Amino acid sequence: MANSVNMSVKLSNIIFKNPILAASGTFGYGFEYQKYLDLNMLGGFIVKGLSVKEKKGNKPPRIVETPCGMLNAIGLQNVGVDRFVNEKLPEIKDLNTHIIANIYGSKEAEFVEIAEKLDLEKAVSAIEVNVSCPNVSKGGALFGKNPDSVFNLTKLIKSSTKKPVIVKLTPNVEDISLIAEAAESAGADAVSLINTITGMVIDIKAKKPFLANKTGGLSGPAIYPVGVRMVYEVYEKINIPIIGVGGIYNSDVAIQYIMAGASLIEIGTANFINPDITVKIIKGMREFLSRENIQSVSDIVGAAHSM
């Protein structure tokens, strides 16, 4: 019964078997989760952000818990695009799910270099451009806060790859829809939002910020109302698909994002708490749709706007 629900969604030329993706930075390179779930059940997963060269990341402490959330300042520790292609991709390339590469550069040319390299990899379905990382000093969210730089960067990347390009937006702006519009007009195939909200925890014994990086990005259930609101706002302004992310921890919240206007959703921090949460959310969404007699998940994308 529940299986009769149509969960598939389309983004550009890709068909996802369901709208659930694992979010970048919370799912390693995918295979780490093989022990906990069948990766083929996912719509797809987004690998840890890739830079041109291997990056060491920030000094520890890098994480700290907050009420229903956590701060992280990993600083994009990653193996670099070449080692990703040579060492990691072979382990996951035969999966029957979509692998999306998340990319990051400290200047435009770096983004382009990574995009060009990934363009050659058949196993990579799409590229998510992280212009919103709050935890690196150069590039990162600085790009993502300015509509013009988002426009220029998106255009450049679009011309360096034939793969669909998703621009991942930062919530640390006054009006996120301006940035979404810039991405859309530059030809982005989709936008994903939100990345983490910048926050700080202070170690009152040591009288200094708890994280070595001082600030970190707030993620987890605490932030979901902010993400839903932003997806709702962006949906009223752009026509390309939106991927909703931020604090999703159960299928009800996933559906909130979809009704706010997201075509797909990404699960981040919740993977840390329950490594198989993605498949539980797929199941919960199916059950909801079938209980409510909704035939296809795409029927409710943006449903909360119709009133």
Add this chain to the structure above:
Amino acid sequence: MANSVNMSVKLSNIIFKNPILAASGTFGYGFEYQKYLDLNMLGGFIVKGLSVKEKKGNKPPRIVETPCGMLNAIGLQNVGVDRFVNEKLPEIKDLNTHIIANIYGSKEAEFVEIAEKLDLEKAVSAIEVNVSCPNVSKGGALFGKNPDSVFNLTKLIKSSTKKPVIVKLTPNVEDISLIAEAAESAGADAVSLINTITGMVIDIKAKKPFLANKTGGLSGPAIYPVGVRMVYEVYEKINIPIIGVGGIYNSDVAIQYIMAGASLIEIGTANFINPDITVKIIKGMREFLSRENIQSVSDIVGAAHSM
């Protein structure tokens, strides 16, 4: 022993016996809490936002719970400044604590009118200007997002009252310190931050936003890392005192705000959960300071910056 700690702080010409204030909109007109605590123990309290005329506020539902937080869209329901002065103020005017009036207008002239009326009231120690309410269609946060309008409004209000003027800032901006700087250069005696973060919850059964106002303001423990980060940022940019607010639910978080740079702090949502939380936090702060051999709370204002 714990009593030997000096908890008093100065803001402009006012001396507060301790840095704990109750936040506007969460403490009624003060006397509602008389049953639960001795109001004279507080540094002060800030009454519900006042407009020129009585305001009905938004239609219900107005509140909804979120993980470690809540959204509200009260829409500034209040009795108006005249009834406040005639009916509410007499009930609290003889208290031995500071009463701060929070004011709101849909245009500059309204702010000025309220400020002028309150200037005549001896029992009002200071005026907090709410340029950051996300739940009203006119004025509200629209003022608060633009440095120029904050500058102009602050100047006008400063010239309409001799009382200290505190400008309350919205977090829904890209760079809150720009707004804080505008308030400072216009002569504000202090800034308070943060007001609520705009969010949305969707009722997935009804397929529409849960709140009648669609969006609401996120408050409660969930947001404290964002508030601490913003206080930390603003502290590096301005010289007038900062009042920290957002998600404070125990004395540890209150101290985080102070170390981030707040001279005073406001307790909001936590009053709903424990009506006597303000006095518990005063006690907890005293104990911390005495345990750590800190003689005066003002010794640790901004302490997290010294590294």
Add this chain to the structure above:
Amino acid sequence: MELKILENIEIASNIYSLKIDNPALFDVVPGQFFMVKINGFDYPLLRRPFSVASFEDDHIGIIYKVVGEGTKILSDKKPGDFIDLLGPLGNGFGDVEKDKKILLVGGGIGIAPFIYLKNVLENDYKISYKAFFGFNTKDEIYIDFGEIATIDGSYGFEGNVVDMVENEIDNNSLIFACGPTIMLKRLAYLCYEKNCDMQVSLESRMACGIGVCLGCVIETNDKDFKRVCVDGPVFDYKDIAWQTL
């Protein structure tokens, strides 16, 4: 007020009876409620409002239905655990006029306060009354008095409690009502028709329960917003703008 749990058992399908040590510090009027802190830490964040279902020297009784996360967690509490109550709060049922025909009309979990009201009517007011209660199905029934209607007909009258009580109401009736909004609305229209009196207990999402957050308001006929927590939860049905509910 941290109080000890004496009992917390399922008494009907998904319906629990929670008995808490009575500290003997206050009195309670039927229809009043407590704001209950579910855990000793800030999750779930807000207190949950529950009416008083019994109030004896040795305990305060609450009857609750598991509907969401808070009540689910509450149902896991064990005797000996402590729980934090704020209250009693709000205005309970009042103004019992002895010459009126008193009817208690309740639906589902909204029947809980009538258990205490029954007690007060019988022992304090020493007044007679009739009670009409509606449930969805037989296995949800948790009371042992009054006439029962079930939607599925598995017990008593088949159908809605309003249908069952309709013929009992005349212009001399004084109804005490509590239950789902849809039921109260139908009752209110009936009362306007029959020109009787009714006191209704309303529900609304609450943050503070003490009148300060202005979150729990409902619209009244004078175009005002009234707070369910301190202006209610029991209202004269004539004051409510039923069309807005």
Add this chain to the structure above:
Amino acid sequence: MELKILENIEIASNIYSLKIDNPALFDVVPGQFFMVKINGFDYPLLRRPFSVASFEDDHIGIIYKVVGEGTKILSDKKPGDFIDLLGPLGNGFGDVEKDKKILLVGGGIGIAPFIYLKNVLENDYKISYKAFFGFNTKDEIYIDFGEIATIDGSYGFEGNVVDMVENEIDNNSLIFACGPTIMLKRLAYLCYEKNCDMQVSLESRMACGIGVCLGCVIETNDKDFKRVCVDGPVFDYKDIAWQTL
């Protein structure tokens, strides 16, 4: 894995012994740990890492100290409650060379994994060892073997466990160590001096426990960041950049 709690009792000042039903689905190496979900809902959000203190057919044992909110809540759990464990995780103690002089050196709650290690050394490896454990005070002692040092001298050697063990260490020693960073650091400098071997179990804040978040890293001597959860928690002390801890 939802498993039933069999026992949860205070065995020393603020130190609890938690015994959980063993589902007999896996084996555990001493030094490995579980990520424990404190509540059946998302608060506290993150799982807490705890080492295995005993592993028998009928139970998995954890010994924990109440230090913050999560462990406080854990200490309120009762036998019969269920708790969610992820694991066993990480690399435990390994490479026991029989011709070495084995020393177990632990401090405070860091001694917990040695209870299980003792068992394995005695029953599986059938090897002899010496154990040296440090506590702050007598009332924190929760083990019944090894030589004991207390900082306040209320039991055994007065002072630091490192002071107590110092003369036992020579270049043929193989130390297994776990405890506060400051203790491990002193031990490490001592080991460099005496040119002995040491495996240390390190602690770090963890989000995932399975190697994906990169939150738990420590700096190693090759200027790399290594994950405590999957590259450790047991490391060769020579790999660690001690000056950064």
